[in-house]
Amino acid sequence: QKEVEQNSGPLSVPEGAIASLNCTYSDRGSQSFFWYRQYSGKSPELIMFIYSNGDKEDGRFTAQLNKASQYVSLLIRDSQPSDSATYLCAVNPGRGGYNKLIFGAGTRLAVHP
Amino acid sequence: DAGVIQSPRHEVTEMGQEVTLRCKPISGHNSLFWYRQTMMRGLELLIYFNNNVPIDDSGMPEDRFSAKMPNASFSTLKIQPSEPRDSAVYFCASSPRTSGINNEQFFGPGTRLTVL
Numbered sequence: 001q002k003e004v005e006q007n008s009g010p011l012s013v014p015e016g017a018i019a020s021l022n023c024t025y026s027d028r029g030s031q032s033f034f035w036y037r038q039y040s041g042k043s044p045e046l047i048m049f050i051y052s053n054g055d056k057e058d059g060r061f062t063a064q065l066n067k068a069s070q071y072v073s074l075l076i077r078d079s080q081p082s083d084s085a086t087y088l089c090a091v092n093p094g095r096g097g098y099n100k101l102i103f104g105a106g107t108r109l110a111v112h113p
Numbered sequence: 114d115a116g117v118i119q120s121p122r123h124e125v126t127e128m129g130q131e132v133t134l135r136c137k138p139i140s141g142h143n144s145l146f147w148y149r150q151t152m153m154r155g156l157e158l159l160i161y162f163n164n165n166v167p168i169d170d171s172g173m174p175e176d177r178f179s180a181k182m183p184n185a186s187f188s189t190l191k192i193q194p195s196e197p198r199d200s201a202v203y204f205c206a207s208s209p210r211t212s213g214i215n216n217e218q219f220f221g222p223g224t225r226l227t228v229l
Contacts, residue, residue, distance in 0.1 A: 034218075043223050051215070092214060099216035100146070100169060101216075105155040106155065
């Protein structure tokens, strides 16, 4: 079992719809969770992170965390074609107090007009 | 403030040659990470440093790979000798914190390495 799993997609949604991206992780002790966006040929850029159960909103983005079920999701409201990218989920395993992140393989999102 | 700086942005070399990738982290950041990204394997952590000290190099594929961080503003990743399977995009990232839960990482533009 991979430590961080994501559906590779592509996830296709119409412009203006809500895109829902999911991620599961295997280490129950994981402490914090990050979402990155990566456009083709570019580097990953941080969207937001979450570490408490529940929802965290930032503009059109909402991160949701459920530690009991070991999943984290990212909702993108009012999706735009410019949101078309690969979304990477990353997990801080929290072991040893250090700060490395383990990345999932990413979900490719396509927003069509 | 400038972000993470990597050089070169593109490198094409022949099998057996030495390759050196360079990274300048964001000023004031205390952690530096080297990643490799391929279509097959995704984004893999190779090694990371906290306060210039290597903490975890378990992702370094083999002895052909080495990394150094001689000071807080510079790191290198060296491949010697290079092989075609080393072809990938290599990212450097830095983080302001060496521990804690809000340890976000900021990525450089990457170096696209092609080994012929």
